[in-house]
Amino acid sequence: MAGHSSAVPAQVGSNRFLRVAAGLSTLAGWISAGMIVAAVAITCQMIVVRFVLNGSTIWQTEAVIYLVISATLIGLPYVQRLRGHVNVDLVPLSLPKRARKVLAVFTLSLSIAIVALMLWYGYDYWHFAWARGWTSDTVWGVRLWIPYLALPVGFGLFLLQLVADLVAVILGIDAPFGLEDS
Numbered sequence: 331m332a333g334h335s336s337a338v339p340a341q342v343g344s345n346r347f348l349r350v351a352a353g354l355s356t357l358a359g360w361i362s363a364g365m366i367v368a369a370v371a372i373t374c375q376m377i378v379v380r381f382v383l384n385g386s387t388i389w390q391t392e393a394v395i396y397l398v399i400s401a402t403l404i405g406l407p408y409v410q411r412l413r414g415h416v417n418v419d420l421v422p423l424s425l426p427k428r429a430r431k432v433l434a435v436f437t438l439s440l441s442i443a444i445v446a447l448m449l450w451y452g453y454d455y456w457h458f459a460w461a462r463g464w465t466s467d468t469v470w471g472v473r474l475w476i477p478y479l480a481l482p483v484g485f486g487l488f489l490l491q492l493v494a495d496l497v498a499v500i501l502g503i504d505a506p507f508g509l510e511d512s
Contacts, residue, residue: 340411340495341504348503351494352411358487359408365401369394389470396477403484407491413508422507431499434506438496445489452481 342348376390409415422430458464460475498504 339413340491340508341498342494343498343503345498345501345503348494348498351490354487355407355411355491358404358406358484359411362401362405362408365397365404369397369401372397388468389472392466392468392470392472396472400477400480400484403480404487406484406488410488410491410495417507419507419509422509430506430509434499435496438492438499442489442492442496445485445492449482449485449489452485456482 340348340352342352372390372394376387376394379385379387379390422433425433456475456478459478464474465471466474495504499506
C-alpha cells in the first residue's frame with residue numbers, strides 16, 4: 331500500500347550552483363520524457379508496419395530499447411530533484427532535527443560515492459565502445475557509443491544533483507530528506 335510522502339522537491343534558494351543543478355536536472359527530465367514519447371511513437375509505427383502493412387521491421391525494436399534505457403538513466407537527476415526515488419522516511423521522521431541532518435549528510439555522501447563509481451565505470455565502458463568502434467550485432471548495426479553515452483551523461487547529472495542536495499542540506503537551504511519539522 332503506497333502512502334503520500336511529506337517530502338517536497340529540492341529547494342535551491344538564491345544559490346547559483348543549486349539553481350544551475352536544478353535547471354540541468356529539469357532539462358534532463360524533459361529530454362527523458364521526450365525519449366519515452368519517441369519510443370512510444372516508434373512502437374506505434376512498428377505495429378503499423380508489421381501488422382497493417384505486413385512488412386518487416388529493422389531498427390525499431392532496438393531503437394525503442396535504447397531509448398527507454400537512456401530515458402531511465404538520463405531521468406535519474408530529475409527524479410532525485412523531485413525526491414521521487416524510493417524513500418523509507420520512518421527513521422528520518424522519528425529522529426530529532428540535528429540527527430536527521432547527520433543522517434542526510436551520511437546517506438547523501440554514501441550515494442555520491444556510489445554514483446561516482448558508477449560514473450567512472452560507465453564512462454570507461456562508453457569510451458571502450460567508442461574507441462573500439464563497437465556496433466550492434468543486428469541488421470541496423472548502430473554504433474554502440476551512441477546509446478552507451480547515456481551512462482556517463484545520466485550518472486554525471488545524477489551525481490551533480492546529489493552534490494547539490496548535499497550542499498543544500500549543509501548550507502541549510504533545504505531540509506534533510508525534504509522533511510520539514512512539524
